[in-house]
Amino acid sequence: MKPTMAREDLINPIWKNNPVFVQLLGLCPTLAVTNTLANGIAMGLATFFVLVGSSTLISAFRRFIPNEVRISAYIIIIATFVTIVDYVLAATVPGIHKALGAFIALIVVNCIILGRAEAFAAKNTVWRAALDGVGSGFGFIIVMLMMSGFRELLGNGTLLGYHVLGMHWEPWVFMILPPGGFFTLGMWLLIFGWYRSRKAAGTKPRVWPNRATLKVERSTREEVTV
Amino acid sequence: MSTIFDRPLPEDAGDTTEAEAEDRLVIAAAPHIKSRETTTTIMWTVIASMVPIVAASAYFFGISALLVVVAATMGCIAVEKAFGKPGALRDGSAVITGILLGLCLPPAFPLWMAALGGAFGIAIGKTLFGGLGQNPFNPALLGRAFLQGSMPTAITSFTAPGGHFWTIHRSTLAWPFMQVPKVDAITSATPLGLMKFDHAGTPLLNLMLGSTGGSLGETAGLVILACGLFLIWKGYVNWRIPAAMLGAAALFAALAHGAVPARYPGALFTVFSGGIMLGAFYMATDPVTAPVTNPGRWIFGAGIGALVVLIRFWGGLPEGVMYAILLGNCMVPFINRATQPRVFGTAARGRRQEVAP
Numbered sequence: 001m002k003p004t005m006a007r008e009d010l011i012n013p014i015w016k017n018n019p020v021f022v023q024l025l026g027l028c029p030t031l032a033v034t035n036t037l038a039n040g041i042a043m044g045l046a047t048f049f050v051l052v053g054s055s056t057l058i059s060a061f062r063r064f065i066p067n068e069v070r071i072s073a074y075i076i077i078i079a080t081f082v083t084i085v086d087y088v089l090a091a092t093v094p095g096i097h098k099a100l101g102a103f104i105a106l107i108v109v110n111c112i113i114l115g116r117a118e119a120f121a122a123k124n125t126v127w128r129a130a131l132d133g134v135g136s137g138f139g140f141i142i143v144m145l146m147m148s149g150f151r152e153l154l155g156n157g158t159l160l161g162y163h164v165l166g167m168h169w170e171p172w173v174f175m176i177l178p179p180g181g182f183f184t185l186g187m188w189l190l191i192f193g194w195y196r197s198r199k200a201a202g203t204k205p206r207v208w209p210n211r212a213t214l215k216v217e218r219s220t221r222e223e224v225t226v
Numbered sequence: 227m228s229t230i231f232d233r234p235l236p237e238d239a240g241d242t243t244e245a246e247a248e249d250r251l252v253i254a255a256a257p258h259i260k261s262r263e264t265t266t267t268i269m270w271t272v273i274a275s276m277v278p279i280v281a282a283s284a285y286f287f288g289i290s291a292l293l294v295v296v297a298a299t300m301g302c303i304a305v306e307k308a309f310g311k312p313g314a315l316r317d318g319s320a321v322i323t324g325i326l327l328g329l330c331l332p333p334a335f336p337l338w339m340a341a342l343g344g345a346f347g348i349a350i351g352k353t354l355f356g357g358l359g360q361n362p363f364n365p366a367l368l369g370r371a372f373l374q375g376s377m378p379t380a381i382t383s384f385t386a387p388g389g390h391f392w393t394i395h396r397s398t399l400a401w402p403f404m405q406v407p408k409v410d411a412i413t414s415a416t417p418l419g420l421m422k423f424d425h426a427g428t429p430l431l432n433l434m435l436g437s438t439g440g441s442l443g444e445t446a447g448l449v450i451l452a453c454g455l456f457l458i459w460k461g462y463v464n465w466r467i468p469a470a471m472l473g474a475a476a477l478f479a480a481l482a483h484g485a486v487p488a489r490y491p492g493a494l495f496t497v498f499s500g501g502i503m504l505g506a507f508y509m510a511t512d513p514v515t516a517p518v519t520n521p522g523r524w525i526f527g528a529g530i531g532a533l534v535v536l537i538r539f540w541g542g543l544p545e546g547v548m549y550a551i552l553l554g555n556c557m558v559p560f561i562n563r564a565t566q567p568r569v570f571g572t573a574a575r576g577r578r579q580e581v582a583p
Contacts, residue, residue, distance in 0.1 A: 165403070166404070168401075168404045168405045169403060169404065169405070170339075170377065170380075170400075170403060170404060170405045170406065171376075172376040172377070173375060173376050173377070173378060174372060174375035174376035175376070177375060179375060180375075183350075190354075
């Protein structure tokens with residue numbers, strides 16, 4: 001792997017190397033607690049805090065943690081921050097804390113956090129590990145906003161409880177239910193995959209099926225049948 | 227004896243008369259004998275065979291029923307036109323999906339929901355997988371599953387049959403994406419709902435002729451049976467799937483009815499109530515989402531029939547045809563793999579291959 005610059009540590013995980021949409025990590029909270037925007041924001045911020053804190057601390061301790069027990073050491077460090085988040089949420093927003101339920105405690109085993117700890121923080125300086133944590137955490141927050149915003153908007157007609165689509169919006173209950181989570185994630189992955197493949201092919205992505213390619217297909221097919 | 231190789235090649239094709247052109251041997255790749263039937267003609271015949279069912283539903287439920295079918299079809303056509311392959315609209319499969327979806331919706335269903343269901347079914351169920359022939363699930367049922375999950379109240383509000391033909395229910399014309407006004411027509415429970423929640427039966431003759439509440443294609447059992455038999459006679463529907471599905475459901479129901487007659491309905495009620503008739507002839511038999519081997523078809527149909535009875539008798543919902551068929555669709559690749567016929571000239575499984583001396 002070629003050495004990266006500090007700026008890339010911060011920028012890359014936000015979009016180009018997004019922890020959820022590109023690396024497909026941390027899918028469990030992405031699917032489970034994104035039914036309302038408030039839950040999504042709380043989960044995103046909680047994970048952000050844990051990610052930055054644990055990345056920094058693990059990087060600072062990287063010379064003292066024996067290689068044989070590194071995973072358990074990482075888990076203890078991560079669990080410390082998760083406990084802090086757990087208590088803070090319970091004290092400040094008890095409603096959301098109750099809605100998130102076990103998923104606050106499950107941040108401990110979030111693949112994004114352990115993945116960044118193992119792959120990045122344990123090998124880099126404290127400053128760069130902190131930048132990477134901020135970038136990854138921010139990327140995760142963006143995903144949570146996109147998932148939970150879409151689901152709450154269609155599934156309830158509201159955003160943060162405000163009726164942005166009018167009082168008479170017929171809610172698509174499906175979107176708030178678990179299948180809606182899978183469907184929304186699949187839809188975003190589809191859009192991003194399509195965008196990326198277009199970009200890789202060198203053509204400018206468009207927001208509608210490309211008529212030009214379809215026409216080529218049609219003409220070749222006619223040749224074959226003739 | 228002259229063969230095609232002895233003949234001189236025509237020097238100039240332009241000079242040949244018509245008689246000579248008739249005589250010329252054209253060398254082409256197989257197939258040499260073609261049926262006049264194409265996917266397109268089959269699809270449009272299936273659409274024609276559904277006309278009596280739609281007409282029956284319009285007779286019982288009035289103009290609203292027709293509008294629901296049209297709206298669902300328009301939703302399907304719009305998405306197929308926008309995202310499907312060029313020319314995909316012409317084969318008629320999107321129209322079939324739309325009509326089938328319309329037939330499994332209640333009569334006073336809001337039109338925008340019907341169109342949305344059709345659009346969802348085609349977009350997620352068909353074009354995403356690559357269009358006709360690639361979809362693992364029946365698109366019409368996927369659209370209905372989406373509607374069932376999204377608008378559970380609207381899809382279970384059934385209006386009673388009868389009434390004036392030109393009555394358009396207020397819920398039918400609800401504004402797109404807006405809440406449905408309270409259903410003003412007399413709502414009536416479906417025979418299955420009555421059976422499940424009140425343990426009240428419905429006269430069998432009403433079930434067969436269609437004067438009961440329910441979705442558009444749930445009522446006139448005999449009409450659907452006749453249309454389905456027509457498709458079997460034409461050879462477009464493999465008879466094993468409906469036979470296995472209805473047979474398994476009837477057998478299962480008869481056993482349960484024999485054990486506890488007060489609680490479970492009999493075989494004929496099971497077969498003629500709800501969407502099982504439409505499902506057996508028009509949905510489970512979709513050649514794309516059904517198994518390709520004959521033993522597989524028996525397993526597929528029987529599994530769906532058993533699931534339908536299982537959901538109806540012991541599940542939370544009064545009707546289970548939709549989920550039963552979708553679950554059956556999930557199993558099709560495995561059924562296909564498990565029922566591969568023996569390759570000609572090889573030994574049966576477990577037997578030693580005999581080597582010719």
